[in-house]
Amino acid sequence: MSVSTAFAKAKADGRAALVGYLPAGYPDVQGGIDALLALVDAGCDVIEIGLPYSDPVMDGPIIQAAAQKALEGGVRTKDVLRTVEAVAATGTPTLIMTYWNPVEKYGVERFAADLANAGGAGLITPDVTPDFAQDWIAAADAHDLDKVFLVSPSSTDERIAMTTAASRGFVYATGIMGVTGTTQATAAGVAPLIERTKATTDLPVGVGVGVSTGAQAADLAAYADGVIVGSALVRALGEGLPALTALTEELAAGVRRA
Amino acid sequence: MTVSSFDADERGWFGGAEGFGGRFMPEALVAALDELTVAWQEAMADPTFVAEFEQILREYAGVPSPLYLADRLSEKVGARILLKREDLNHTGAHKIRNVLGQALLTKRMGKTRVIAETGAGQHGVASATAAAYFGLDCTVYMGSVDTKRQALNVARMNLLGAKVVAVDSGSATLKDAINEALRDWVASVDHTAYLFGTAAGPHPFPSMVREFCRGIGDEARAQVLEQYGALPDAIAACVGGGSNAIGLFTAFLDDESVDIYGFEAGGDGYDTGRHAATIYAGDRGVLHGARTFVLQDEDGQTIESHSISAGLDYPGVGPQHAHLADVKRATYEPVTDTEAMDAMALLARTEGIIPAIESAHALAGALRVAADRPGQTILVNLSGRGDKDMGTALEYFKLGETE
Numbered sequence: 186m187s188v189s190t191a192f193a194k195a196k197a198d199g200r201a202a203l204v205g206y207l208p209a210g211y212p213d214v215q216g217g218i219d220a221l222l223a224l225v226d227a228g229c230d231v232i233e234i235g236l237p238y239s240d241p242v243m244d245g246p247i248i249q250a251a252a253q254k255a256l257e258g259g260v261r262t263k264d265v266l267r268t269v270e271a272v273a274a275t276g277t278p279t280l281i282m283t284y285w286n287p288v289e290k291y292g293v294e295r296f297a298a299d300l301a302n303a304g305g306a307g308l309i310t311p312d313v314t315p316d317f318a319q320d321w322i323a324a325a326d327a328h329d330l331d332k333v334f335l336v337s338p339s340s341t342d343e344r345i346a347m348t349t350a351a352s353r354g355f356v357y358a359t360g361i362m363g364v365t366g367t368t369q370a371t372a373a374g375v376a377p378l379i380e381r382t383k384a385t386t387d388l389p390v391g392v393g394v395g396v397s398t399g400a401q402a403a404d405l406a407a408y409a410d411g412v413i414v415g416s417a418l419v420r421a422l423g424e425g426l427p428a429l430t431a432l433t434e435e436l437a438a439g440v441r442r443a
Numbered sequence: 444m445t446v447s448s449f450d451a452d453e454r455g456w457f458g459g460a461e462g463f464g465g466r467f468m469p470e471a472l473v474a475a476l477d478e479l480t481v482a483w484q485e486a487m488a489d490p491t492f493v494a495e496f497e498q499i500l501r502e503y504a505g506v507p508s509p510l511y512l513a514d515r516l517s518e519k520v521g522a523r524i525l526l527k528r529e530d531l532n533h534t535g536a537h538k539i540r541n542v543l544g545q546a547l548l549t550k551r552m553g554k555t556r557v558i559a560e561t562g563a564g565q566h567g568v569a570s571a572t573a574a575a576y577f578g579l580d581c582t583v584y585m586g587s588v589d590t591k592r593q594a595l596n597v598a599r600m601n602l603l604g605a606k607v608v609a610v611d612s613g614s615a616t617l618k619d620a621i622n623e624a625l626r627d628w629v630a631s632v633d634h635t636a637y638l639f640g641t642a643a644g645p646h647p648f649p650s651m652v653r654e655f656c657r658g659i660g661d662e663a664r665a666q667v668l669e670q671y672g673a674l675p676d677a678i679a680a681c682v683g684g685g686s687n688a689i690g691l692f693t694a695f696l697d698d699e700s701v702d703i704y705g706f707e708a709g710g711d712g713y714d715t716g717r718h719a720a721t722i723y724a725g726d727r728g729v730l731h732g733a734r735t736f737v738l739q740d741e742d743g744q745t746i747e748s749h750s751i752s753a754g755l756d757y758p759g760v761g762p763q764h765a766h767l768a769d770v771k772r773a774t775y776e777p778v779t780d781t782e783a784m785d786a787m788a789l790l791a792r793t794e795g796i797i798p799a800i801e802s803a804h805a806l807a808g809a810l811r812v813a814a815d816r817p818g819q820t821i822l823v824n825l826s827g828r829g830d831k832d833m834g835t836a837l838e839y840f841k842l843g844e845t846e
């Protein structure tokens with residue numbers, strides 16, 4: 186299933202899609218795969234796998250700590266691709282969220298080819314905007330991959346239009362001005378950005394950064410096509426798989442409650 | 444604003460989109476970077492802003508710094524060594540130029556708070572100074588490894604009224620302090636300016652920081668012509684992120700007869716892998732918003748740099764330096780900890796000047812170059828004074844003994 190089909194299916198059910206994030210390699214490569222499979226089982230519609238990076242400027246303390254643990258455990262880019270392969274095999278669309286340098290170092294074209302071979306759906310790129318992504322856009326188009334770029338409350342209307350025009354799969358709207366896992370996004374806070382984004386595109390719009398509870402998911406699902414949760418899941422995984430499953434089920438119920 | 448043939452295009456690319464620089468940043472910060480670019484360009488075109496900046500530099504920071512012929516040293520090495528005395532500036536380094544420029548711009552933009560990253564604490568102290576001067580609220584991010592190594596500078600920042608935040612993430616050093624400052628900025632960008640400490644980072648920082656520091660070279664070029672009637676044969680500066688070096692180089696870039704040298708931290712020796720010789724290593728990557736040379740592993744994870752000099756201990760470098768190396772307009776070479784410390788002692792004893800360890804790298808490199816250039820004139824940027832480094836010197840030279 187593609188990312189856009191997953192969003193369309195959720196929409197047909199009259200609800201928002203649930204997008205779950207965990208970094209690869211945390212607590213170790215196999216443990217990370219098991220955790221991601223638990224997200225699939227507990228009701229995530231789309232999976233976002235973080236590629237651990239040494240200098241993650243958009244991440245708050247929880248994801249930073251998990252990524253650092255993964256790197257200290259020796260996770261490699263090829264392990265991330267292996268993780269994608271294991272998760273994508275379930276049929277749930279699977280994206281990688283990555284800072285740019287690991288992709289550039291791997292080789293943009295080679296990364297796109299290997300991601301496509303692993304069954305991956307595409308990339309979410311938090312530190313590359315379409316105006317500096319020519320290589321990635323070309324490689325993604327050649328390999329039929331999704332390009333998920335971010336829009337932010339501070340984006341001008343022109344930049345939102347430029348960004349959505351270059352996106353495929355969905356558009357990632359950041360719920361707050363801040364990094365992951367710190368402040369809480371509110372429906373009132375993100376509604377204007379979702380509206381401005383929707384005015385430029387028919388692509389689904391997912392809201393991420395600042396979403397952690399089922400109640401919030403329900404609240405945001407009334408405005409957005411998808412709700413993206415990261416830090417809260419990473420924190421739950423820190424407590425163990427049962428906690429992770431419980432939170433994912435709460436969030437999945439949340440997006441169905443709107 | 445005069446330009447050189449080596450400037451960035453309007454998107455921040457040095458040498459085109461296949462070259463270096465650009466802006467690899469979260470969308471959340473793009474509007475602020477665009478706003479900053481416009482505000483900076485308007486300010487530089489406004490004679491009132493330029494005059495105010497020059498007046499503050501002159502009356503408050505002690506600029507222009509003198510160009511000094513190091514006689515005894517010159518005699519010793521058989522070449523004429525001229526020192527651009529940035530060590531005499533207020534707060535003890537070239538860095539005051541950059542922060543006064545950026546803080547003045549912050550005022551003009553109506554923002555009330557500044558943030559900064561710092562390694563050794565020099566840029567932090569300079570930022571805290573500028574914030575005090577302009578009445579701005581100031582927060583400085585500093586790796587927790589560095590807050591311990593440089594406790595005196597933390598105290599200076601505190602005394603100047605700045606808040607210092609110790610950063611524990613990653614390697615808990617300068618690069619992580621930059622990450623944390625960027626995270627703050629994403630959440631505070633509506634009222635906060637990021638005073639970036641070197642000529643690196645996303646567009647417009649590499650160009651803007653260069654323009655605020657270029658007085659070093661503009662003054663030195665005029666001084667050398669006036670005092671000696673000719674351009675130098677070579678110029679030299681140390682390169683951490685690259686602000687003092689690009690500040691010196693810019694005025695000379697289009698003087699083809701002048702050879703340009705940048706000296707990076709060679710740490711324990713380039714071959715040991717424990718160094719900060721980013722350009723010499725020559726591995727392209729993207730770090731802190733720009734494509735440049737980066738110390739990184741096979742997977743593009745940043746590798747920790749090593750140097751006795753905290754100010755040069757950075758695994759990236761400003762993109763214009765990457766470009767100048769690429770087109771061979773400038774030569775970049777490593778200088779080891781030992782060479783730098785020897786040069787520090789030499790300058791102290793022959794001239795009565797204790798340089799910053801960063802600047803001692805420039806001097807050591809220049810002396811190496813001088814050996815092949817008997818009788819020639821070499822202009823060295825003495826970017827800062829060594830007061831802040833006395834703890835390191837005390838340990839390294841086993842000082843403090845009495846007889």
Ligand SMILES: Cc1ncc(COP(=O)(O)O)c(C=O)c1O
Nearest residue numbers: 683684685686687754801826827
């Ligand atoms: C005296 C001095 N020189 C040089 C540097 C290196 O910075 P840059 O390469 O930006 O000039 C520093 C940084 O702290 C410094 O304090």
